[in-house]
Amino acid sequence: MAVYVFLLFLISIFYLIRKSLPVKFQNVIILVLFLLISFIEGFRYKVGTDTAMYETIYNNSLHTVYSDEFVEIGYLYLNKFFVMMGLSFQLFLLATSFFINYNYIKGFIKLKVDTIALVFFYVTSGIYFSTFNTLRQAIATSIIVFSLNLVLEKKYFRFTLLVFVSFFFHRSVFVALLIMLLIRVTIKPVTFVYLVATIFIIFNLPIIDDLILGIFKFLPVKYSMYMEEIFSDEGVKLVNLILPTIVLIAVVLNYKKLLNINENNRFFINLFFIFYLCLIISTKFLLFYRISSYFEIGLILILPSIILLFNIKDRPIVDVFLVIVFVIYIIGKILMGHYGVFPYESNFKL
Numbered sequence: 173m174a175v176y177v178f179l180l181f182l183i184s185i186f187y188l189i190r191k192s193l194p195v196k197f198q199n200v201i202i203l204v205l206f207l208l209i210s211f212i213e214g215f216r217y218k219v220g221t222d223t224a225m226y227e228t229i230y231n232n233s234l235h236t237v238y239s240d241e242f243v244e245i246g247y248l249y250l251n252k253f254f255v256m257m258g259l260s261f262q263l264f265l266l267a268t269s270f271f272i273n274y275n276y277i278k279g280f281i282k283l284k285v286d287t288i289a290l291v292f293f294y295v296t297s298g299i300y301f302s303t304f305n306t307l308r309q310a311i312a313t314s315i316i317v318f319s320l321n322l323v324l325e326k327k328y329f330r331f332t333l334l335v336f337v338s339f340f341f342h343r344s345v346f347v348a349l350l351i352m353l354l355i356r357v358t359i360k361p362v363t364f365v366y367l368v369a370t371i372f373i374i375f376n377l378p379i380i381d382d383l384i385l386g387i388f389k390f391l392p393v394k395y396s397m398y399m400e401e402i403f404s405d406e407g408v409k410l411v412n413l414i415l416p417t418i419v420l421i422a423v424v425l426n427y428k429k430l431l432n433i434n435e436n437n438r439f440f441i442n443l444f445f446i447f448y449l450c451l452i453i454s455t456k457f458l459l460f461y462r463i464s465s466y467f468e469i470g471l472i473l474i475l476p477s478i479i480l481l482f483n484i485k486d487r488p489i490v491d492v493f494l495v496i497v498f499v500i501y502i503i504g505k506i507l508m509g510h511y512g513v514f515p516y517e518s519n520f521k522l
Contacts, residue, residue, distance in 0.1 A: 262519050
């Protein structure tokens, strides 16, 4: 746990002092944080719920023939390439960690939002730690975050092309095409709250299970592998709703003010709304938790603007409060066993 405490301490200090630093030094901090989070993730050893599975895939990849019921072809051949080059699985983890974190941070920079703040929330909201597990989807999601600026710039063809490339690493990424619709619509907060409440009630009706089961009868056989996931008895633990719900309340109460702060906030809020909607559904159907990850970025993109709602004199106090809340939140989730990243072990043998 010491490595996580060090990371959270350092990233919190940088977050708190960021406004008092010149731009050039802020860029140095961003580079330092990028290297730190990438090395921590890349040198992990048997850390992350799905890491053991990915190591098995890696070790057997050279003799594995692609099948659409197995991992995506792009991910499989990426494994084959590393193995053929005589590189270890640890080096593979290090390379993918650098790739994923670079895409996230470069995506933040291109969106021209408070980058150091976004890196802080990226780590403390849990998005960073989730990339320890869902390696294939993390690669795909990072590409989406990297290319979000293309949606804002209405370069839809290039965005669609990158989604297509991401498909070779995770099939579910086509859900991200919905992002192009979110830039063009307005989701009114009051309407959204009513929608969430309605869905929460409806999805707890017994008949819904029968309807979902009926849908699978009409889908290709290969999609039957998702049936076990979608009918998880537990769903996502309600603790995952605590932080997003607090942010949702802040967004609903200050919607118009947030739009005035940043013209892109309408898009960021729409992303957050869809993320929250998927999160609600995932309390019943676990599969939607994976789908929500393509929109989870909206949760942290809106936070810097929420901070700007407060007076300049009060913002340092707000920053301290957020550091306390987010650090306690992520430490609690780690200790509860979320992401499977505790205890942390490392391996420096490449």
